[in-house]
Amino acid sequence: MGRLGPTEIILILVVIILLFGAKKLPDMARSLGKSARILKSEAKAMKSDDQQSAPADPPHTGTVAPDQPAAPRTIQAAPGDVTSARPVTEPTDTTKR
Numbered sequence: 001m002g003r004l005g006p007t008e009i010i011l012i013l014v015v016i017i018l019l020f021g022a023k024k025l026p027d028m029a030r031s032l033g034k035s036a037r038i039l040k041s042e043a044k045a046m047k048s049d050d051q052q053s054a055p056a057d058p059p060h061t062g063t064v065a066p067d068q069p070a071a072p073r074t075i076q077a078a079p080g081d082v083t084s085a086r087p088v089t090e091p092t093d094t095t096k097r
Contacts, residue, residue, distance in 0.1 A: 004012075020028065 017025065
């Protein structure tokens with residue numbers, strides 16, 4: 001397969017507009033951008049969690065009181081986007097899986 005020229009790109013865009021309609025395209029682009037921001041922030045959070053969870057010395061057990069509950073974590077889709085923030089519940093030893 002060769003490279004796409006300007007004629008082929010225009011033809012593909014016309015077909016996309018005919019299939020989805022001009023009114024739906026901005027909404028689709030907006031949701032695609034939001035999904036990309038969510039994916040980027042989740043990947044960044046996972047990377048920072050990996051760096052924080054791999055210390056040089058293993059953590060000492062018993063330093064935190066077992067009856068003291070851990071603070072709930074919140075994952076945000078993008079900085080400042082509070083509409084899609086959701087609390088994360090992590091399984092504990094007492095919850096059934």
